[in-house]
Amino acid sequence: MKALDTLIEExxxxxxxxxxxxxxxxxxxxIASQHLDELLNIKMTECKTTSKLIEKH
Structure with a gap:
């Protein structure tokens, strides 16, 4: 997750x-904005998945 955050900042x-x-x-x-959007969407998906896993436990 840390690597993705770093990549987003870059x-x-x-x-x-x-x-x-x-x-x-x-x-x-x-084009740069679109690439950033793709990374942010990946991050958002990861956060949603993590939240769902936490809610189940």
Whole structure:
């Protein structure tokens, strides 16, 4: 779980750098944002699964 958090932070920083260089509406910023969204969705799914496991015990 820690590795995923680190990866999310890295992508977030990368997206901000690209947005600063190319602008918020650039294609590269959009792609970076989509990759970040995918990672965040994975994280959210993991959190939901963990919560369900905890509730069962």
């Amino acid at each position: 992508y977030r920083n990368k997206m901000f750098l690209i947005a600063r260089e190319d602008g918020l509406n650039s294609h590269r910023t959009l």
